[in-house]
Structure formats: C-alpha cells, structure tokens
Amino acid sequence: MAKIVATTGNSAMAYAMKQINPDVCAAYPITPSTQVMEEFSKYVADGVVNTNLVTVESEHSAMSACIGAAAAGGRVLTATSANGMALMWEMLYIAAGMRLPIVMALVNRALSAPINIHCDHSDSFGARDTGWIQLYSENAQEAYDNLIQAVRISEHPDVRLPVMVCQDGFIISHSIERMEYLEDDEVRKFIGEYKPMYALLDIDKPVTLGSLDLQDYYIEHKRQEAEAMKLATPVIDAVARDFEKMTGRAYGLFEAYHLDDAEIGIVAVNSAAGTIKEIIDQYRRKGVKVGLLKPRLFRPFPAEAYARALGHLKAITVLDRVDSFGAMAGPLMLEVRAALYDLPKRPVTIGKIYGLGGRDLEESHCQYVIDELVQSAASGKFREVCEYITVRE
Amino acid sequence: MANLKELSKKPDGFSPGHRLCAGCGIPIIPKLLYKVTDYDIVVASATGCFEVATTIYPYTSWLKPFVHSAFENAAATISGVEAMYQSLKKQGKIPANRKLKFVAFGGDGGTYDIGLQSLSGALERGHDIVYICYDNGAYMNTGIQRSSATPYGAATTTSPAGKVIPGKMQRRKDLTNIALAHHIDYAAQTAVSHWNDLATKLQKGLDLDGPAFICVMSPCVPGWMYPSDQSIEVTRMAVETGYWPLFEMDHGVFRINYKPKQKLPVADWLKLQGRFRHLFRPENSYVIEEIQRQVDAYWEYLDHMAQAFPAPQK
Structure with missing residues (x-):
C-alpha cells in the first residue's frame, strides 16, 4: 500500500536508502547532497537500519571504503555531488573496473571554478567514461524509484557494475513535491538478498582482488566491462517492467x-x-x-x-x-x-x-x-x- | 615472545614465487604476519612494489583474501572491508565465533605521503585494523624518488647528490609518533632485521581490538645500493647505530625495545650504502655530522618519552 507524502528529492533518496537498508554506507557531506546523508545518519542512529555507517574524511576515502566494503561482499551505498565526485574520480573507474555493485545517489551540481553550489550536470556527464551506469531523474519520485531499481541493476549477474542515480541539485533536491513511497517490505522483496560472486570475507574461498594486469590481460578485462555495460540495457528494461508491475509507474530507457x-x-x-x-x-x-x-x-x-x-x-x-x-x-x-x-x-x-x-x-x-x-x-x-x-x- | 621453530611449522599465508627483488625486505613481513597468529586475516595493500610484485594476473602470492584498489587509500579500503565484516557479523550473516582480522600494507610513499590522510581517518575512526608501513625510505616502485621518509642526505632520483645540493636536505617525518597522536592503543617502530621484535609487534597489533600502527624498516637493494646478500646486515646496522630505534607505545606505556650496548657512529651505517656515498667527500662531512646530531637528539627525545610513559609499578 503506497504512502503519499510531500517531501524533497534529498529526503526521498534518504528514504529509499533506508528501505534498501545497505550493509555499509561510506560518505562525506557536500552541498546539495548533504541532507541525504544527514537523514540517513538519523536512521542509523535510531537503529531502523542495519547499516554500518563509515563517516570518512574525504570523498576519495568514501569511494575507497565503498570499494573495500563491496569487495568484502555486501550491499553498499553512498551519496555525493560535484567536487565530491570529482575527488572520487580515480576510484570511480576502479569501482567499475573491479565490477563492484555500488549505488550512488548523485545530486547534480556544477564543478568549480568558479565555485558554485547549484545545479548543472558537469559532474555526472564528466564521469561518462568511468564505467558507471547513469540513471537520470526528473523529479523526487523518479529519484526514489531509480535508486531502488539501481540496486537490482547493479547486482545483476550479467552486469555487476556501479550505478549512479542523478537528480538536480536544489531544483529537485530541496523542493517539496507530492510523491509515493513504497512499503519497506515491498522494497525489501523487490531488491531481494544480495549474493556476491566473489567476497573477501568468504575466508574459505580466498580471492585476490585488484590484481595488476599487464599487456597480456588488461584489454580482455576491459572488454568484459564493455560487454557488461552492453548487457545492462536489457537488464535495466527488465527491472523497470518488474517495478511497473509493483507500482504502476512505467520506466524504460x-x-x-x-x-x-x-x-x-x-x-x-x-x-x-x-x-x-x-x-x-x-x-x-x-x-x-x-x-x-x-x-x-x-x-x-x-x-x-x-x-x-x-x-x-x-x-x-x-x-x-x-x-x-x-x-x-x-x-x-x-x-x-x-x-x-x-x-x-x-x-x-x-x-x-x-x-x-x-x-x-x-x-x-x-x-x-x-x-x-x-x-x-x-x-x-x-x-x-x-x-x-x-x-x- | 615468538619461537622461531614453532613459527616455522605454522601454515603459510604468503607463498614464494613472487617477483620482488632478490634481497628485498618486504616479504619477511607477510611471511611472519600469517605465522604469528591463528586469526584469519584479510589484507589490503596500497599500490607499490609489494602489490605489483605479488599480484601479477593470473598469478597471486596471496593464499588468503587480498584486495588492492589504489595508491593512497589502503587504510580507507581496509576500513570498508572491516566495516562490512562488523555489519554482517552484527546481522548474524557471519557466525559470531568467526573472528577475522584486517591488515593494510603501504610503503612509505603510500603511507607517509599520499596516503597520510586516509591513514589518519582510519585511525581516528577506530577500525579494528593493523596498518603496516614497509618503510624503505623512497618511492622505490617508480624508480627511487624521494619521500618524506627518505633520510636526510640520501641521494634519490629526485634528490640527487649534485654539485651544490648534497642529496635530500629535509629530515624524515616521525610517522609512528604521528600515528600515536590519534590516541591509538598500539603504535610501534621495528625492522625486518629483528624478526623477534617484528613478530612480537605484529602479534600485539593483531591481538588488539582497535587500530594499531607498525612502521617496519625494510631495506631496498636498488634504492639503497648495497649487495643483495647484505639486506639484514644493513638493516641491523641502522638499528645498532641508532638511526632506526625499535620502540613501541603499548596502552600508554612507552618502551624502547632495544638499546645498543654502545651506539655505533651513524657513518658506519651510511658507508654501507651507495645512496650516501657522496657524503664521504670532504666537502660534505657536515651532512654526516648533522645526521649524527639528529640521531642523538631523537634518542634523547625517546628517552624522555620512556620516562614520561613508564610501565606501571608492580
């Protein structure tokens, strides 16, 4: 039974994160996405999620900790904007190259200089070659719906790529709109249990992750990444159809x-x-x-x-x-x-x-x-x- | 105190066949690490000699779980791994009796310099990790460039001994004391030449619930320029001359773990290595005098620390 609320884009994303209930979330605050993490921190403090929240000292460490946590073998989310994502840049490629299903709530903001905290898309469009799947959202409802679908997309065995869900800073992140929330158990059922293919914490099946690839293997691994990106399109479509069955809200490409x-x-x-x-x-x-x-x-x-x-x-x-x-x-x-x-x-x-x-x-x-x-x-x-x-x- | 005979019977976590240089000090550390403990360990490493020489796909020297992501973030990466472990354990997804330990490795480049922020963050947050810096005193993986761990006076490719500048003109940063400033329960400095000191410190770090930091002097044949069969001797001489004191802060007690009966002049260590060769030209003798002054002053400081943080009276 859907719950109708009036809320902001940031609160909607924080609420989706609460319902996704990730095992680990590592993040560093930056305008205009700060509220996402503030509200999520409250869910952690009140014990309504199981998440271990890692309040790192920079966005570079945020994505690094997300990578470590995802490689360990669990569900991982983060949120950021603009310069914060720019500081993650190196790690964005690594998250994708290591085929880790990390989901990011990205609140689009202009990159410096001049410093500016308001909306444009220089952050996410600049990251177009990082190997992240990018879903764009017109409003709070779409940001919320996309974030939930992103979990299924990123963890799909054919895909195993990180996903960023983009919404416009301030215009959407700070504006109150009417929207519909799903019930917690509907979200839980929709995203299901995550079963990683390789996990550092699976101590009886030790793996070495993040190896050095020389001329003899690098391009094959990049070719696999390209194939995963190709396979993502039908997965995104299929997840959208499932989502429509549950909500009546139609999404496609x-x-x-x-x-x-x-x-x-x-x-x-x-x-x-x-x-x-x-x-x-x-x-x-x-x-x-x-x-x-x-x-x-x-x-x-x-x-x-x-x-x-x-x-x-x-x-x-x-x-x-x-x-x-x-x-x-x-x-x-x-x-x-x-x-x-x-x-x-x-x-x-x-x-x-x-x-x-x-x-x-x-x-x-x-x-x-x-x-x-x-x-x-x-x-x-x-x-x-x-x-x-x-x-x- | 570890027993070498006993340790040798323990299973290996790090296998031979890696591609580190002959005489490299680094492999001694992981070899001992897996042997001093019965805990299962997950290792993260910064980019560097250690990582590139042990994980060349499709081979790996790591018999236990290992992850590398980038250069400046081993501490943040292992923070994420440890955070996931704590989360899954709390949720009952990992059995309560399955106790894992988390270790990060970085060279002095990945730790003193580009990774210092990430290390500081991880120590402050209090993750249950042991961070091990293998300190060979320069960026050896990229071809011997100076780091903030490079000794005063040493020649590197970015601090060469020239006609007017005799090598690196800045002192080594005291990283172990920087780590201590995070109010962690265990931080130590040790060297691969003193296996028992190293093994004991690894054990203490692993037994602790919370962050521990260990800085290990690890010799580098091409960077220090000495014959590859002299690694342990050269490192031992760094300890005997007092350039590299072995010490620890253990739950508020500061100990100098080894005091040479008679401290040898630091020149005895310098003269073993090509990176200091230029200092033995007459016009550079003042640099050796300055290094000796620094060594003596540092010992004075360590003595003060030991007096200030003594073991409790029984």
Whole structure:
C-alpha cells in the first residue's frame, strides 16, 4: 500500500536508502547532497537500519571504503555531488573496473571554478567514461524509484557494475513535491538478498582482488566491462517492467512525451524536462507538433532505441546542462547526433548549452528553442551547431 | 615472545614465487604476519612494489583474501572491508565465533605521503585494523624518488647528490609518533632485521581490538645500493647505530625495545650504502655530522618519552 507524502528529492533518496537498508554506507557531506546523508545518519542512529555507517574524511576515502566494503561482499551505498565526485574520480573507474555493485545517489551540481553550489550536470556527464551506469531523474519520485531499481541493476549477474542515480541539485533536491513511497517490505522483496560472486570475507574461498594486469590481460578485462555495460540495457528494461508491475509507474530507457506524431523534438534530461513539457503543451494547443525525449540512461547509451524514437522528426534540439569545452557541442547532443547518423534520412540536430551553475531554464528559453526548431524543420537550416542559451552575451 | 621453530611449522599465508627483488625486505613481513597468529586475516595493500610484485594476473602470492584498489587509500579500503565484516557479523550473516582480522600494507610513499590522510581517518575512526608501513625510505616502485621518509642526505632520483645540493636536505617525518597522536592503543617502530621484535609487534597489533600502527624498516637493494646478500646486515646496522630505534607505545606505556650496548657512529651505517656515498667527500662531512646530531637528539627525545610513559609499578 503506497504512502503519499510531500517531501524533497534529498529526503526521498534518504528514504529509499533506508528501505534498501545497505550493509555499509561510506560518505562525506557536500552541498546539495548533504541532507541525504544527514537523514540517513538519523536512521542509523535510531537503529531502523542495519547499516554500518563509515563517516570518512574525504570523498576519495568514501569511494575507497565503498570499494573495500563491496569487495568484502555486501550491499553498499553512498551519496555525493560535484567536487565530491570529482575527488572520487580515480576510484570511480576502479569501482567499475573491479565490477563492484555500488549505488550512488548523485545530486547534480556544477564543478568549480568558479565555485558554485547549484545545479548543472558537469559532474555526472564528466564521469561518462568511468564505467558507471547513469540513471537520470526528473523529479523526487523518479529519484526514489531509480535508486531502488539501481540496486537490482547493479547486482545483476550479467552486469555487476556501479550505478549512479542523478537528480538536480536544489531544483529537485530541496523542493517539496507530492510523491509515493513504497512499503519497506515491498522494497525489501523487490531488491531481494544480495549474493556476491566473489567476497573477501568468504575466508574459505580466498580471492585476490585488484590484481595488476599487464599487456597480456588488461584489454580482455576491459572488454568484459564493455560487454557488461552492453548487457545492462536489457537488464535495466527488465527491472523497470518488474517495478511497473509493483507500482504502476512505467520506466524504460527514456520517456517519450508527445513524440509519436511530432515533427520537431527536444531532448533533455532531469528537471528541465518538467518545464519543457509545460511549454510543449502550450505549443500543442497552437497546433505545433513538438515532442520531448527525456533520456533516463546516458550510460549505457541506447543509441538504436533513441534513433528509433527520434528518426521520424524533421528537427531536434538537444539541451546540455554541461559543456565539453572545445568540443563541437555538449556531450548529450554529440551522442544523440551520432546515434542518428546511420538513418537514411537524418533530422536536423541542434545543440544548446543551458543552465550552468543553476541558471534557470525559463519559459522564454523553451519558446526560443521551439520557434527555432519550427523554422529549421521548414528550411533545414539552423543558426549554430551549438549555442549557449540562458546566458548574458 | 615468538619461537622461531614453532613459527616455522605454522601454515603459510604468503607463498614464494613472487617477483620482488632478490634481497628485498618486504616479504619477511607477510611471511611472519600469517605465522604469528591463528586469526584469519584479510589484507589490503596500497599500490607499490609489494602489490605489483605479488599480484601479477593470473598469478597471486596471496593464499588468503587480498584486495588492492589504489595508491593512497589502503587504510580507507581496509576500513570498508572491516566495516562490512562488523555489519554482517552484527546481522548474524557471519557466525559470531568467526573472528577475522584486517591488515593494510603501504610503503612509505603510500603511507607517509599520499596516503597520510586516509591513514589518519582510519585511525581516528577506530577500525579494528593493523596498518603496516614497509618503510624503505623512497618511492622505490617508480624508480627511487624521494619521500618524506627518505633520510636526510640520501641521494634519490629526485634528490640527487649534485654539485651544490648534497642529496635530500629535509629530515624524515616521525610517522609512528604521528600515528600515536590519534590516541591509538598500539603504535610501534621495528625492522625486518629483528624478526623477534617484528613478530612480537605484529602479534600485539593483531591481538588488539582497535587500530594499531607498525612502521617496519625494510631495506631496498636498488634504492639503497648495497649487495643483495647484505639486506639484514644493513638493516641491523641502522638499528645498532641508532638511526632506526625499535620502540613501541603499548596502552600508554612507552618502551624502547632495544638499546645498543654502545651506539655505533651513524657513518658506519651510511658507508654501507651507495645512496650516501657522496657524503664521504670532504666537502660534505657536515651532512654526516648533522645526521649524527639528529640521531642523538631523537634518542634523547625517546628517552624522555620512556620516562614520561613508564610501565606501571608492580
């Protein structure tokens, strides 16, 4: 029986962590994800979880302790943001390379400098090559649901990769929304018991983990990691179907909003999607056939599925809340454009960089994007491959 | 006090066939570690000579569970392993009578320098771990670069003996006393040349419930530049000259575990090693005098410590 609450994105993630009840959690506080660990610490202090909470002295040690704990053979969670995740960088690759199912609640925040505590996606998109699965969440409900599903995904025998669940800092992490919580036992049943394939604490079956691979083995192990990432896509889909059976809330690789009959479309992750849906409704009332594809996954990147969903459009704008400085466009735009390349008839694809450091994406910005798309669909032309919006030039 | 004959009958946890250099001091430590205790041990290691020479895939020298993740985080990694053990034990997922111990290894690079923060965090949090630093006084794995454990005056590839600078011009950090400042119940300095002192200290660290820190002098043939059959002698001379005192702080009692009957001049240790060869040129004699002054001052400090923290009167 679902419980309806009004709560913030951070509280929702902390509550999901409580219900997941990990064996170990190692974390270091950083804005805007601090509340996740504060609230979870309260659950630990009150004895409502079995978790051994390791309050480490840095994010580097947080991920290192998570790696040690996961290698020991149990369920491990952490939370962080921005510079905290940047300090973990080295260990992100190692967590994935060691094939450890660690789940991270990532509250997206801009990277320094200039120092800024507000939302953009430079942290998670920067970590795109680390070997972590990335699930994006529009709102608190999705953050909560994704975190629960992430446990099943990361521990699946075909996958055994870490998963980060991303939600927008402040915009979602600190805003109160209506959402539904599952019962503790529903979550427990859904995630099941974790049985590690190799565990340091299985003292009778000793293993050496984290070996030195030279030229004779490294690439084979990396090839296996790549295969696991590939196998993750159907697992993510299957876990979503199970989750839908339990909750009625449908998840897949992406959400399509008015996309089937659309002529033009926008691609955007996380909270911006909520704003864009509102503006799409306005334009739909005026007869403009515009739709939205909201990726849930950036890693793995289900290119064929995205191409199938977008291929019929005349023109697409991809919004990136991150810049890859010196690149042709933002990282999401480049991958979407590449995914469309093999289509016999390719849509015009335009990139925009928006909202860095928490700058709001407003109604007028969305209108600007759609108005340009209407023209580009007719003319096949566009102003710039990639342009900054929401900025004072 | 350990008995060598008895120890030799205990099963091995660390097997031969590793690829450490001939004469390397490090393997003496894990060899003894598994023999001095009946506990099952999980080991974590920092990146370094020890790790790369013992875990070249698909081979391993470790007959018991072993994990390596990175260079600067052996203490944080073993913290995670120990935390999982405590959690699963509390939940009844590991039988209550299954008592495991957790040991982290790091070289002086991974411990004194890049791993100091991670070590400090683990000691402060009070995990039931033994952290062992094998101290060979430089970054040997990457080709003998200076560390904060490199002795004053020693030549390394980043503190070479040049025309105007005679090797490293900074003193070694006193890591064992830094560890002690975390109010842990056991911290010790020992050397591979003194197997009984080493074995006893490993045992004390393992028997403790809580963090213990042990700094072990471990000689390095290519880094120190001496013949590979002289490792134990060279290390023993570091102790006999007083450069490397053997001491411990054991539950608030400070002991100097070995006092040479007559401390030999530190030059007797320096002259055995190529890394100090330049100091014996006449223009560098002041460096040897400075090292002797440092050694004498440190002993004075240790004597004060022993007086300040004596064993309780019976």
